[in-house]
Structure formats: structure tokens, C-alpha cells
Amino acid sequence: MMRSNFKANNSMVLEVLTEEQCQMILSAAMEILERTGVVYHYDEALEILDEAGCWVDGNRVRIPTKLVEKALRTVPSRVTLYNSRTKEPALRLEGSNAYFGTGSDTPHFIDPYTQERIKASEETVRMATKVIDALPNLDFVMSLGIVQDVPQPIYDRYQFRAQVLNTSKPIVTTATDVDGYGDIIKMCEIVAGGEEELRQRPFMTLYAEPISPLQHDNDASTKLVLAGKKSLPVVYTPCIMAGGTVPATLAGAMANGLAESLSGLVLNQQTNEGNPFIMGGVFTIMDMETTIFSYGAPEFHLMQAALADMAHFLQIPMFGTCGCTDSKVVDEQAAIEDALSILITAQSGANLNHDVGYIEHGNTGSLENLAICDDLIGIARRVVKGIEVNEETLALDVIDEIGPGGHFLAHEHTMENFKKETWYPDLLQRKRYGEWQKDGKKTLTERANEKVIDILENYEPEPLSDEVVQKLNEVVQKAEESLDL
Known part of the structure; x- marks a missing residue:
């Protein structure tokens, strides 16, 4: 078979923005930073940026375009996260490589045994982490809950311990403040075998975010600086609401959100040139009827895909969002919104895609929704793989x-x-009617619940050594003692 001028389209990709449109949004973001500026509530950040050549007026900082361009040159185009047990590469965040994991700080959780909506706790984080570790299409872990049954000033230490004890997959962590982040780094160094070992093979990245519009509070700024000083990867993610915290027009919202990302990038790169940095955002609308931060709006899907286009244009790894719903329960609405967001995100080539398993517009975590999304991710990966013609x-x-x-x-x-x-499902049903009837006529949610319970009762993650566990407990105990508990 002879071929000439052969063009192959092996994968199914989605691009919302052209290069010209990406350049327009980038130019607008740079103008925002130079003309309007941003606010930093951290003295060391102000000093770093002043020395770098920014215009500093109190807490207001205007960033010259040349500093943004310098940061874009020095930031790595690839970030690798590792398996905490084997020390082997687990996630290569570059190009259009798409990985999937949960979100973090939901106050509520659906108890898989009672189906009641309860407060998230150390035990629910342990349960969620165990399920994530077992599901084949979930690649990294976030807590899927805010631990609320421990002292709140140090809840992040308990939360991280519950995760690292129950998974070998990379962890994206939050921290209450820079001291909490420091303790989490200590815990990671214990697991990794030392400070240099963690730096060379990080299995954890911090998640932090600015406050829209155009503000970096003390917590976010101190974490950005510490991540730079420690040479550890950091995810910095604006969470914008078009019509609320940013302009109602999607292009204006994109420009405002990108300006927030880039101003975080400049601070991080000025702290440590070449530090691994992951941009992104949860870009959606404020629903004017309910005022919620919508995870199911079509504009959410559009802006997430457009943000991936911007990340590819800038050659920076991308933190995306999918597998989440505004529905209060795992129902038909949840399935529709989950599937749309997962497929669009996979096709757009966002790298580190979080919030899988969220229901109730980010207020509640559901392990059943997580298990269903695991199948949906499998579908999306098969679709994106495309058709090989030879x-x-x-x-x-x-x-x-x-x-x-x-x-x-x-x-x-x-x-x-x-x-x-051919891709074959786990939970999605292809049986003939008689077989389905014989098996009890179970719904998708019922089958998902059975799978979750089976994992919780029978699956065992790869353990850490007793010595490592004891050292992790000592970090938590020291944090407790600092509160005079």
C-alpha cells in the first residue's frame, strides 16, 4: 500500500482557542498585571518583587511584562510526580498527558454504608484514599473532605497522614498555613528517605490558590515562597466566578484568571528560578439564580478546555477540573455532568485533573460517584486514543x-x-435483560456502592514500615503539643 503526503489523526482532541486567541488573552493578562496590578499580603513577597523590578505601592504590585516573560522562560514545561513506595515515575505532567484524581476540601461526605450526608472526618479521608488507591483510572489522591473531628488549626496534618498511609499514588495536598505545609513537607521527607530524596522524586505537590479578583493572601504567598525555597512543585489555581469575582464575559474572565496565575508564577520563579509550577484553575460562572459556583454549566466546560489551550500555548503543566456535578445525589444529572466534563477535559489534554467524585457543586464527596467516574475516565481515555490506521x-x-x-x-x-x-466497562451494564434481572435489577449507583464496600472491606494498600509510621505520628503529636492539647 503506497502512501504520499500522509496525514494521521490518531487521537481525538479538542481545541477551543486558536493560537491568535491565546496570544490575545495572554496580552490582556499581562496588561492587567502591568496596568491594574495585584495585591500581595506578605512582606517577603513584596520585597522579592520590589527587588525584581516591580512597581510596589503598599501591598499593590504592578508587574512589568518583561518579568512575566522571564518567568515563562524559566518555568519547566514538565513536572514528574512519583510513586511514594516504588520511587518510580507515576505522572509525567507535560503536553496532553491527562491524569485524574479527586478534589480536597469538601465539608460533607456521603457515608457509603448508610447513604447519609455526614461531616467529613479523618475516617472518611482514610476511606476515600483507600478507594482511590484501588481504582485503576484514578492516578492521584486529594482528600475528598476536610477533616473536622480533630483540632482545626492542625487538621491538615491528620488529613495528610490519613492519605499517605493509605496510598502509594501521588498526593496533591492542601495546608492550613505555611506551618502546616512545613509539617507536611517533613512527613514527605520521612516517607521519601530525606530532603534531597524528596526533591529528586517528589510524590506530593501543594495546592494553593489566590483570592479573586487579583489578590494573594498571606497563606498563599508564604506557601508559594516556601515551595520555591524547597524546590518542590506547587499547583497554583485561581477559582473564579464569571459575573461575580471576574468579568461576566468569558474572555475577560479568562484574562483575569490568567493574570492571577501568572502573578503567582512570577513570585515563585523569583524565589527559585526553574521551580516546578503547575498552572490551572477552576473557571466557571456564578449562577445568578442560585449564586452557586457551578460545576455543571456549559461555560465551565468551555473555560476548562480554553484554560488547557492556554497552558499548552505557554508550555506549562495544567491543573484541570472534571468528574464533578451540581447534583445533590448520584443520579442522572450527575452522570451527565460527570461524563461531559471528563470527556471534554481528556480531549483538551489538561494534565492533572481534580475534583473527580464531587457532588453538590463541591460541597460533598461521594465514593459512588468516584467509582462511576472511574469507568467514565476509561471511556474517555479510549475515545481520546482514537483509531490507528496502518x-x-x-x-x-x-x-x-x-x-x-x-x-x-x-x-x-x-x-x-x-x-x-476494545474497552470493556466495570460498572456500566451491557448484560442482556434476563441476566440483569437475574442479578437483582441493580441500578448503576447500587452497583457502584457494592464496589466501594468491597474495596473498603477487602482491599489493602501497600503499607509503610512501622518506623516510618511512628515518625509520621511524631510530627502530628508535635503539632498537637504546640496547641497544648
Whole structure:
């Protein structure tokens, strides 16, 4: 078979913005930083930026375009996160590599045993982490809850301990403040085997965010600086509401949100040139009827895909959002919104995609929704993989051999290829009606609940050594003692 000027389109990708549109949004963000400026509530950040050549007026900082351009040159285009047990690379955040994981700070949690909406706790984080570790299409861990049954000033230490004890997958962590972040770094160094070992093979990245519009509070700024000083990766993610905290026009919202990301990037790179940095955001609308931060709006999907276009344009790893819903329960609405966001995010090529398992517009975590999304991610990955067209896959010799009226079921070519070409579900149902009826006529949510319970009662994550566990407990105990508990 002869080919000339052959163009292959092997994968199914989505691009919302052209390069020209990306440049327009970038130019607008740079103008915002130079003309309007941003606020930093941290003296060391102000000193760093003043020395770098920014215009500093009190807490208001105007950032010259040349400093943004310098930061864009020095920031790495790839960030690698590792398995905490094997020390092998787990996630290569670059290009269009798409990975999926949960979100963090939901105050509520659906108890898988009672289906009651309860407060998130250390135990619910342990449960969620165990399920995430077991599900094959979930690649990293966030807590899927704010631990509320421990002293709140140091809840992040308990939360991180519950995660690192129950997964070997990379962890995206939050921290109450810079002291909490410091303790989490200590815990990571214990697991990794030392400070340099963690720096060389990080299995944790911090999640922090500015306050829209155009503000970096003390907590976010101190964490950005500490991440730079420690040479550890950091996710810095604006959470904007079009019409509320940023302009109602999506282009204006994108420019405002990007300006917040870039001003965080400049501070981080001025602290440590070349520090690993992951941009992104949860960009959506304020629903004017309910005032909620909507995870199901079509504008949410559009802006998440557009943000991935911007990240690819800037060659910075991207923190995306998907697998989440505004529905209060795991129902048809949840399935629709989950599926749309997962497919669009996978096709857009965002790298580190969080909030999988959220329901109730980010207020509640659901393990059943998480298990269903695991199947949906499998579908999305198969769709994005596309169709490979070559002499082997065209199978002309096989077609000729079988001929009219034959069948391919027992042919060696089928045996060699059907598993490679075809995706098979775990929870989604393909049985005939009689088989489904015989199995109890279970709904998708019921099957998801059974899977979750089975994992909780039978799956065991790879443990850490007793010595490491004791040292982790000592970090938590020291934090407790600082509160005179």
C-alpha cells in the first residue's frame, strides 16, 4: 500500500482557542498585571518583587511584562510526580498527558454504608484514599473532605497522614498555613528517605490558590515562597466566578484568571528560578439564580478546555477540573455532568485533573460517584486514543482470507487485537435483560456502592514500615503539643 503526503489523526482532541486567541488573552493578562496590578499580603513577597523590578505601592504590585516573560522562560514545561513506595515515575505532567484524581476540601461526605450526608472526618479521608488507591483510572489522591473531628488549626496534618498511609499514588495536598505545609513537607521527607530524596522524586505537590479578583493572601504567598525555597512543585489555581469575582464575559474572565496565575508564577520563579509550577484553575460562572459556583454549566466546560489551550500555548503543566456535578445525589444529572466534563477535559489534554467524585457543586464527596467516574475516565481515555490506521489494522489479508459470508470470531487476528482495540466497562451494564434481572435489577449507583464496600472491606494498600509510621505520628503529636492539647 503506497502512501504520499500522509496525514494521521490518531487521537481525538479538542481545541477551543486558536493560537491568535491565546496570544490575545495572554496580552490582556499581562496588561492587567502591568496596568491594574495585584495585591500581595506578605512582606517577603513584596520585597522579592520590589527587588525584581516591580512597581510596589503598599501591598499593590504592578508587574512589568518583561518579568512575566522571564518567568515563562524559566518555568519547566514538565513536572514528574512519583510513586511514594516504588520511587518510580507515576505522572509525567507535560503536553496532553491527562491524569485524574479527586478534589480536597469538601465539608460533607456521603457515608457509603448508610447513604447519609455526614461531616467529613479523618475516617472518611482514610476511606476515600483507600478507594482511590484501588481504582485503576484514578492516578492521584486529594482528600475528598476536610477533616473536622480533630483540632482545626492542625487538621491538615491528620488529613495528610490519613492519605499517605493509605496510598502509594501521588498526593496533591492542601495546608492550613505555611506551618502546616512545613509539617507536611517533613512527613514527605520521612516517607521519601530525606530532603534531597524528596526533591529528586517528589510524590506530593501543594495546592494553593489566590483570592479573586487579583489578590494573594498571606497563606498563599508564604506557601508559594516556601515551595520555591524547597524546590518542590506547587499547583497554583485561581477559582473564579464569571459575573461575580471576574468579568461576566468569558474572555475577560479568562484574562483575569490568567493574570492571577501568572502573578503567582512570577513570585515563585523569583524565589527559585526553574521551580516546578503547575498552572490551572477552576473557571466557571456564578449562577445568578442560585449564586452557586457551578460545576455543571456549559461555560465551565468551555473555560476548562480554553484554560488547557492556554497552558499548552505557554508550555506549562495544567491543573484541570472534571468528574464533578451540581447534583445533590448520584443520579442522572450527575452522570451527565460527570461524563461531559471528563470527556471534554481528556480531549483538551489538561494534565492533572481534580475534583473527580464531587457532588453538590463541591460541597460533598461521594465514593459512588468516584467509582462511576472511574469507568467514565476509561471511556474517555479510549475515545481520546482514537483509531490507528496502518496495514496491520486495516487487515486486508484477513478480510481476503475470511471472504464473503465468513466470520472473524475465531481468527488469530481477532484474538491478538480485540482487547487492544476494545474497552470493556466495570460498572456500566451491557448484560442482556434476563441476566440483569437475574442479578437483582441493580441500578448503576447500587452497583457502584457494592464496589466501594468491597474495596473498603477487602482491599489493602501497600503499607509503610512501622518506623516510618511512628515518625509520621511524631510530627502530628508535635503539632498537637504546640496547641497544648
